[in-house]
Amino acid sequence: MPFVNIKTPEGALTKAQKEEIVHRTTDMLADYFTEAARPHTMVLIEEVKDGGYGRADEVFVVPDAYRAEETA
Incomplete structure (x- = not known):
């Protein structure tokens, strides 16, 4: 069973964007494993809270300008 785990900042993607990532992944x-793998493929998108990760000793917080805006 193919399994993909994607971690993204909380609020960075809309519901529609996450759905698109699941479908495209x-x-x-x-394509790689044949259609037989499709019903067994798991794509997990985990949202990490601000301050819950960092790089090069810097804790990361997503600026408001980069947050996804849900459309009604």
Whole structure:
């Protein structure tokens, strides 16, 4: 069973963007492993809270300008 775990800053993606990532990732894996893998493919998108990760000794907080805006 192919398994993909994507970690992203909380609020950085809309629901529609996350759905698109799931579909496109599943399509990509089905291309590699054949269509037989599609029903067994798991794509997990985990949102990490601000301050819950960092790089080069700097704790990361997503600026408001980079947060996704949900559309109704």
